[in-house]
Amino acid sequence: MSSYHLDHLQYLETEAIHVLREVAAEFERPALLFSGGKDSICLLRLAEKAFRPSEIPMPLLNVDTGHHFPELNQFRDRRAWQLGAKLVVRKVEDAIAKGIAVPTPGEVSRNRLQIPTLLAAMEEFRFDCAIGGARRDEEKSRAKERFFSFRDGFGQWDPKNQRPEIWNLYNGRVNPGEHMRVFPLSNWTELDIWEYVKREKLEVPSIYFSHTRKCVRRNGQWLPVTDLLPLKPSDQVKELVVRVRTIGDIISTGMVESRADSVDDIIAEVAAARVTERGSRADDKASEAAMEDRKKAGYF
Amino acid sequence: MPAHAHHPVEILRFNTCGSVDDGKSTLIGRLLYDSKNLMEDQLEALERSADITGGGAINLANLTDGLRAEREQGITIDVAYRYFATPRRKFIVADTPGHVQYTRNMVTGASSANLSIVLVDARNGVIEQSRRHTYLAALLGIPHLVIAVNKMDLVEWSEERFLEIRDEIEDFLPRLDVFKDVKFIPISALNGDNVVERSKHTPWYEGPTLLGHLETVHIASDWNLSAFRLPVQWVNRPNNPRDPAWHDFRGLSGQIAGGIVKVGQKVMVLPSGMKSSVKEIWTYDGSPHEAFCPQSVTLVLEHDLDISRGDTIVGHFLKHTTQTVQAIVTDIENRINIATFDPEPEPDELAVNDIGEIRLRSSRPLIFDGYAANRLTGSFILIEQGTNFTVAAGMLNPPTELVKPEYNDFAI
Numbered sequence: 001m002s003s004y005h006l007d008h009l010q011y012l013e014t015e016a017i018h019v020l021r022e023v024a025a026e027f028e029r030p031a032l033l034f035s036g037g038k039d040s041i042c043l044l045r046l047a048e049k050a051f052r053p054s055e056i057p058m059p060l061l062n063v064d065t066g067h068h069f070p071e072l073n074q075f076r077d078r079r080a081w082q083l084g085a086k087l088v089v090r091k092v093e094d095a096i097a098k099g100i101a102v103p104t105p106g107e108v109s110r111n112r113l114q115i116p117t118l119l120a121a122m123e124e125f126r127f128d129c130a131i132g133g134a135r136r137d138e139e140k141s142r143a144k145e146r147f148f149s150f151r152d153g154f155g156q157w158d159p160k161n162q163r164p165e166i167w168n169l170y171n172g173r174v175n176p177g178e179h180m181r182v183f184p185l186s187n188w189t190e191l192d193i194w195e196y197v198k199r200e201k202l203e204v205p206s207i208y209f210s211h212t213r214k215c216v217r218r219n220g221q222w223l224p225v226t227d228l229l230p231l232k233p234s235d236q237v238k239e240l241v242v243r244v245r246t247i248g249d250i251i252s253t254g255m256v257e258s259r260a261d262s263v264d265d266i267i268a269e270v271a272a273a274r275v276t277e278r279g280s281r282a283d284d285k286a287s288e289a290a291m292e293d294r295k296k297a298g299y300f
Numbered sequence: 301m302p303a304h305a306h307h308p309v310e311i312l313r314f315n316t317c318g319s320v321d322d323g324k325s326t327l328i329g330r331l332l333y334d335s336k337n338l339m340e341d342q343l344e345a346l347e348r349s350a351d352i353t354g355g356g357a358i359n360l361a362n363l364t365d366g367l368r369a370e371r372e373q374g375i376t377i378d379v380a381y382r383y384f385a386t387p388r389r390k391f392i393v394a395d396t397p398g399h400v401q402y403t404r405n406m407v408t409g410a411s412s413a414n415l416s417i418v419l420v421d422a423r424n425g426v427i428e429q430s431r432r433h434t435y436l437a438a439l440l441g442i443p444h445l446v447i448a449v450n451k452m453d454l455v456e457w458s459e460e461r462f463l464e465i466r467d468e469i470e471d472f473l474p475r476l477d478v479f480k481d482v483k484f485i486p487i488s489a490l491n492g493d494n495v496v497e498r499s500k501h502t503p504w505y506e507g508p509t510l511l512g513h514l515e516t517v518h519i520a521s522d523w524n525l526s527a528f529r530l531p532v533q534w535v536n537r538p539n540n541p542r543d544p545a546w547h548d549f550r551g552l553s554g555q556i557a558g559g560i561v562k563v564g565q566k567v568m569v570l571p572s573g574m575k576s577s578v579k580e581i582w583t584y585d586g587s588p589h590e591a592f593c594p595q596s597v598t599l600v601l602e603h604d605l606d607i608s609r610g611d612t613i614v615g616h617f618l619k620h621t622t623q624t625v626q627a628i629v630t631d632i633e634n635r636i637n638i639a640t641f642d643p644e645p646e647p648d649e650l651a652v653n654d655i656g657e658i659r660l661r662s663s664r665p666l667i668f669d670g671y672a673a674n675r676l677t678g679s680f681i682l683i684e685q686g687t688n689f690t691v692a693a694g695m696l697n698p699p700t701e702l703v704k705p706e707y708n709d710f711a712i
Contacts, residue, residue, distance in 0.1 A: 004523075004525055004560065004592040004593075005308065005310075005520060006594070007308035007310065008308075008309045008310065008311045008390045010595075011311050011594075012311075013596075014555060014594055014595050014596040015594075017555070018555040018596050021533045021534045021553055021554070021555075021596070022533065022622075024534055025533055025534045025609050048584055049583070049584040049585075050553070050596070051536065052584050053536070053538050053541060053543070053546040053549055053551075053582075054536050054537065054538040054539070054541070054546075055538065055539075055541075055542075084542065136381045136383070137382075137383045140363070140380070141367060143380045143381050144367060144378050144379070144380050144381075146408075159367050159369075159377075159378065160367075160369060162378060162405075163689065163690045164404040164405065164407065164408045164681075164690045164693065165408050165690075166407055166408055166411040166679070166681060166690075166693045167411045167412065167675060167676060167679045167693075168412070168555070169619050169620075169679065169680070169681045169693075171619065171681065171683055171688065173617070173683060173688035174688065175688065186381070187381070187383070187392055189383045189385075189390075191385075273339070274339055274340045275339050275340050275341045276342060279339070279340075289367075289368045292367060292368060
């Protein structure tokens with residue numbers, strides 16, 4: 001007899017598909033944020049599952065900081081092409097040139113500058129909804145966020161006044177200028193993502209797998225040596241066998257020493273991990289409320 | 301049986317509720333810590349904040365109180381979700397606020413739960429918030445209830461005190477009478493007694509630890525598999541498909557809200573009453589012979605009927621399953637007094653966090669079930685026009701017997 005029973009991945013999948021279809025049905029101009037990272041790769045597969053045999057009824061959007069891993073951008077472009085999806089890329093560099101994003105003197109990181117770039121892209125295309133691959137297990141202010149996360153006319157999140165979200169009824173109504181961020185993967189964990197990559201046989205960028213790379217020690221992390229990271233005389237460069245666990249900008253993403261060179265190895269590694277995924281992201285370590293502060297300003 | 305063959309891992313969703321300072325967040329911290337689901341950098345962050353503000357003692361509540369305002373005030377404002385796993389199950393935990401003014405956030409966290417843990421402070425016993433949260437758990441139709449009598453260390457692990465509290469709750473439980481099972485567990489969240497590890501202080505308690513119960517409570521029957529319901533979310537019609545085979549494809553996409561559907565099965569479309577049968581159950585992974593609640597599927601029917609997602613705009617909006625319609629509240633029948641559970645007839649209004657019975661009129665017919673029969677097709681929210689705030693959430697009483705499909709019809 002067949003069992004009328006969903007395992008955990010099937011449960012998370014059916015929930016995410018429901019959310020994606022609500023977006024397609026309730027918003028006029030949604031966009032799906034696709035970076036080429038593992039979470040957005042899963043998101044894209046879920047969109048295929050929600051909408052096939054129709055085309056995915058929304059363009060893909062990516063904010064390019066100019067500090068991306070090149071492997072990531074190549075993967076992003078190829079995947080969008082394979083799916084026949086429209087890909088919109090907006091660059092932080094262009095936003096700086098236009099005065100939309102203004103770096104403070106000495107600011108090297110492009111992390112904060114993604115915010116105005118994204119908001120400008122939302123305005124340019126009059127997107128009323130942006131679907132993202134954020135997960136609640138990533139960070140504790142994300143743990144507070146709804147599936148449908150309302151943003152006011154300035155793109156701001158108000159964590160003290162979130163809409164109730166009861167049963168599977170999502171209130172997606174926004175007025176002109178306001179928008180919604182929607183997170184179908186809210187209930188997924190890092191391990192769920194990798195198990196789904198395995199089950200769906202999804203391709204991921206090569207930097208997730210173990211490789212040899214020159215790294216330098218900064219603030220307790222191994223950062224990749226690139227032209228964007230000027231070396232100091234005191235720096236000791238080491239060639240290590242590493243992989244990325246989470247992908248941010250190339251100047252702030254800590255490489256983890258790892259021999260995991262298959263999805264199975266990664267699953268075993270993540271299951272046994274004793275630090276969280278974002279433990280290797282310098283941008284989150286600034287303070288206990290670093291993510292909350294950025295999100296209030298419109299960060300993803 | 302090979303070592304890797306095992307029962308598929310299920311997900312259990314639960315929430316913790318109870319009054320402020322009953323130790324909800326501490327309990328979740330303890331569950332994560334003792335089940336080795338707490339990571340080193342999270343512990344480091346806790347220790348950092350302990351050094352700064354806590355005089356050195358780790359505050360497990362800081363794990364879930366993720367907002368600045370929450371840490372400043374030492375309270376939970378909004379629901380926080382946490383995830384942990386044991387070899388037997390995966391858990392989605394909603395840590396829900398205890399303050400009365402944040403009841404809507406508590407309901408947000410509880411509405412999708414299989415199980416509710418109501419914490420009761422052993423010193424204070426059953427107070428209004430314990431009654432409110434137990435009542436809300438019952439009202440929301442959460443199938444499984446745990447009353448965790450916390451801070452047992454502060455009442456010298458007194459069995460007598462534990463039984464007193466149990467009796468007091470058992471006195472009013474029959475009036476709520478919806479839970480499939482209710483468990484009373486004496487714990488100390490702060491010290492970890494009977495949370496993951498059995499306590500040596502409670503030789504008189506023979507039941508499971510809290511985690512032991514969460515791992516084994518029967519949840520496979522929590523989904524409704526009795527009468528097929530598919531609220532149509534989205535009509536799937538490929539425009540200019542790359543594969544011409546899809547040119548005439550017309551599918552009805554949605555998440556099954558109840559029951560099982562099979563290819564060839566007769567179905568009825570409501571509110572029109574038109575009949576057809578299922579030609580194909582379309583999914584990305586192929587076309588199965590049957591599908592069941594809560595799967596997300598796309599149905600292709602034998603006949604090309606006029607079916608669409610409902611939509612109307614003006615007045616109060618009422619969102620029910622996948623349609624949003626205009627609705628007005630025609631009558632407020634009563635307001636429930638949480639202290640006595642007695643309905644107080646004909647109040648002037650229902651204010652924030654009040655609970656009561658109302659009558660509604662909608663601009664379009666609602667195809668619904670009673671909430672007790674089906675949580676997904678028996679629930680709705682009211683959205684205020686203009687602000688788009690969600691101002692109320694409701695459960696529908698069973699429909700009257702006016703419409704009764706004559707034979708074993710199934711509704712889409």
